Amino acid sequence: MWQTKRLGKPIVLLALTWALAAEAGCTAKPALTAEPSGTEPIPSGSMSGAPGGAGDTVAIVGETRITRQQLLNALLGSYGEQTLRMMMLRLAVQKEAQSAGISITEASLDRELRKASEGYQSLEDFYDARRQQLGMTPDDVREDLLYKLQLEALAIRGVEVTDAEVDQYMSDHPEEFAPKEELKLSHIVVERQKDAAHLVDLLAQGEDFAELAAANSQDADTAADGGSLGWVETDDPFVAPELLAAAAKLEIGEAAGPIRTDAGYEVVLVEGRRGSGEQDGQANREAAKREYALSVSPPLSEVEQTLLDKYDAKVLDGALQY
Incomplete structure (x- = not known):
């Protein structure tokens, strides 16, 4: 289980703030240079300056302004050390993974994402929880899992297992x-309920599901392949739960619909079913x-520190020492 401590929403905001500050050229003044602890009255015309500068106003309270530099200093003072260490670790792990020829496939990331999202009703619910709790976007989540898989691969290299x-x-x-039941599914996604009902009627008359999917499905990723979703587990977070619930009641070769999902109205076909022995x-x-x-293998925290030592990682700003 992934045990690396998440640093929370402010860390994501701080990384973004650093990027904005760098792009705006806010390097003339050290990030931790002391500023007056209070705020300043808004001078006439202060809101019309060039955006992105260290002194531009990012918020106002009454007649008092908060500048970008004040925000940066507050964030750096509270989270700078942790964020800097996280950035250094990611660079060290990435360098070592490249040096060792370790490559994480998209399939591996998808499997890890499925595992991480277990217990949520859908993948979107999992992403939403990460956004609300940690301020992470879906891309942030995948980057986090990529780091995890790279670090684990480095930790276990050389470990012999019989x-x-x-x-x-x-x-x-x-x-x-314990193995889970899997279904081999195909689906057709349309916008209107009556269109899905019409497709069900056509299937009952003997029309070919794959041909109907290719001609009608709005799911561009599967339409060209006859609507095929391949083999999926009955609790797969990547597939609409309403679709899985309907498919679980069908026999092989049966189709059902219309099924209301977030994508629209769907028709599902069960092409195969396999259980524990298969x-x-x-x-x-x-x-x-x-x-x-x-x-x-050694704890992942030890592996992280070993990599920082190997790449002679140093914090050059004394105020950011951890």
């Missing part, structure tokens, strides 16, 4: 590696092997 150890680990963690056991074994290797 088949017997994998077997024992899977036996000790049945809830984690799942990809090798994928489970690889996951168990990684988890066991992590359990016997």
